[in-house]
Amino acid sequence: MxxxxxxxxxxxxxxxxxxxxxxxxxxxxxxxxxxxxxxxxxxxxxxxxxxxxxxxxxxxxxVRVERRPFQYLYTDGDDDIFMNNETFEQMPIKTVLKITYTEPGLKGDTATNTLKPATVETGAEVRVPLFINEGELIEVDTRDGSYIGRVKA
The missing domain is CATH 2.30.30.30 (SH3 type barrels.)
Structure with a gap:
């Protein structure tokens, strides 16, 4: 703050x-x-x-922001692929992260569009649906930090 x-x-x-x-x-x-x-x-x-x-x-x-040089490489379906110019690592705009903390989920509560806060392994806070539990893998949009969906391990 x-x-x-x-x-x-x-x-x-x-x-x-x-x-x-x-x-x-x-x-x-x-x-x-x-x-x-x-x-x-x-x-x-x-x-x-x-x-x-x-x-x-x-x-x-x-918010702490780190700036790194990236280069656009190509589009693969709906994903844009970028390369980190320092490490040559390639990444799309979506990333998979593990939830380290969130309130317990409510089974079957998928009818409402209500979201709850969850902390992911990077320390960032993401708003996720009520049925998501601690330890699950989720897909996050790196542009705005929004929840995309659950990932089956």
């Missing part, structure tokens, strides 16, 4: 379940009233930019 006054260009935060990069910020101290931060945030997934005001002292969830 970081304070709103610590946000700078390039800072990545999680807000409303989405990831945003700060592309512009301004520390505003009006003559009357409280000091606040005026920011422009760019959505990591779809690139939309939104303006948002944060009060000084407001807590924001910061």
């Amino acid at each position: 970081i304070n709103a006054q610590d946000i700078k260009n390039g800072t990545c935060i999680r807000m409303d379940g989405r990831l945003y990069f700060c592309v512009e910020f301004l520390h505003v101290k009006p003559g009357k009233g409280n000091t606040f931060m005026r920011t422009k945030l760019k959505d990591v997934v779809d690139g939309r930019v939104l303006e948002r005001r944060f009060n000084i002292g407001e807590k924001l969830e910061d």
Whole structure:
């Protein structure tokens, strides 16, 4: 967690379940009233930019981001294959991860579209359906960290 006054260009935060990069910020101290931060945030997934005001002292969830050079190689069906330029490892946009912690699942609860938080082996939190249990393998979209489906081992 970081304070709103610590946000700078390039800072990545999680807000409303989405990831945003700060592309512009301004520390505003009006003559009357409280000091606040005026920011422009760019959505990591779809690139939309939104303006948002944060009060000084407001807590924001910061996200650690690692940047690595990747090169597009080819398309295989619905998957785009990329190569890490440093390790030459190839990867599609989906990855399989093991759930390390989640609340116990409810058997047969597949009729509703309700999601619960689950922690995966990388430490990231993913929203999964109620029937998913600890120790299961799931497929996750690496672009936005969303649940795609269960993987049979």
